[in-house]
Amino acid sequence: MEPAEVVEFATVLPGAVAFNEGNVSDTYRGQVLRADMSTANAILKDVPIKEMANELISFVLARQLSLPIPDLLLAQVAPPDLPATKGALTRDGRRLVLASVDVSVPSITFRYTQDVPGRARLLAALTAWPPLGRLYGFDAWIANVDRHPGNLLFGSGAEAWLIDHGYAFTGPAWACSALDPSAMYRHRLAEWLTSSLTIDGREMRARQAGALEVDLKLIDVEAAIRAAHADRLLAPADVRALSGFLSARVNEVARLASSALGTPVLI
Structure with a gap:
C-alpha cells in the first residue's frame, strides 16, 4: 500500500522561543510557513539526523494506520531565526528541524x-x-x-x-x-x-x-x-x-x- 501521506516541507518564521523544561531535545515554540502559504503554530525540535528520520518514518506509518498523530513537517530555518545545529544542512546554509503542528492538548x-x-x-x-x-x-x-x-x-x-x-x-x-x-x-x-x-x-x-x-x-x-x-x-x-x-x-x-x-x- 503506497502511503497517502508525504511529509510536507515548511519554513520556520522568525520569533521562535525555546522551552526545554523536561525535554531531552532542543525544543522551541514558533510558527511555520506551510507549502500552501498558510501559517501554523508548531513545536520545533532540533535533533540529530537519524532521530529526525525515526520521527518522520513513524509519522508516515502512523498516518497509514489511521492512528492520531499531529502533522509533522520538515522545516528549514535560517541561523538568525533559530540556533539549530543538529539537523542536515540545506544548500543555502539553512538547517532542517522537525515541526510538529501544535494541537494544544496536554500530555x-x-x-x-x-x-x-x-x-x-x-x-x-x-x-x-x-x-x-x-x-x-x-x-x-x-x-x-x-x-x-x-x-x-x-x-x-x-x-x-x-x-x-x-x-x-x-x-x-x-x-x-x-x-x-x-x-x-x-x-x-x-x-x-x-x-x-x-x-x-x-x-x-x-x-x-x-x-x-x-x-x-x-x-x-x-x-x-x-x-x-x-x-x-x-x-x-x-x-x-x-x-x-x-x-x-x-x-x-x-x-x-x-x-x-x-x-x-x-x-
Whole structure:
C-alpha cells in the first residue's frame, strides 16, 4: 500500500522561543510557513539526523494506520531565526528541524500531575480509548522504547495524539546490527499502563494488536521511507536494514504486544 501521506516541507518564521523544561531535545515554540502559504503554530525540535528520520518514518506509518498523530513537517530555518545545529544542512546554509503542528492538548503526565482529583477519570478514559490495542501493536512493530506518559497527549473525551517517536527502531542512534525483528525490546506502555487494564481489557487489546498485522502487511515500507524523505537522510545501508526489520517484524506484532499486555498470544 503506497502511503497517502508525504511529509510536507515548511519554513520556520522568525520569533521562535525555546522551552526545554523536561525535554531531552532542543525544543522551541514558533510558527511555520506551510507549502500552501498558510501559517501554523508548531513545536520545533532540533535533533540529530537519524532521530529526525525515526520521527518522520513513524509519522508516515502512523498516518497509514489511521492512528492520531499531529502533522509533522520538515522545516528549514535560517541561523538568525533559530540556533539549530543538529539537523542536515540545506544548500543555502539553512538547517532542517522537525515541526510538529501544535494541537494544544496536554500530555498524560501534565494532566496527572495538575489534576489530582481527576486522575481516576483520566485513567478510565485512557483504558477505554478505542484504538489502545492498535497503539500497543504499533509500538511493538516500530520498537518504540519511549512511550512514556509525556509522549501521549490526551484531551477531553477520547481525543488523543501520539507524539515524539525519536526513540523508535530501538533508539535515536540505532545500528543496523542491533535491529532484530524477533527481539522483545522495551515496551513502555507495559510499565505504566498495562496494570490498569482488567484481564478482559488486556485480552481485548491483544486481539486488536493481533488484528493490526493484517493492515501492516499492506504497507509498502520502502515507499513509506521515501514519503518521509528518510531515504535522503539515512545511509543506503540503514534504509535497507530498517526496511527489512519492519517487514520481517510484522509477523511478531501479536506476540510482542501480547507480552506487553501480559496475555497469552491469541490466535
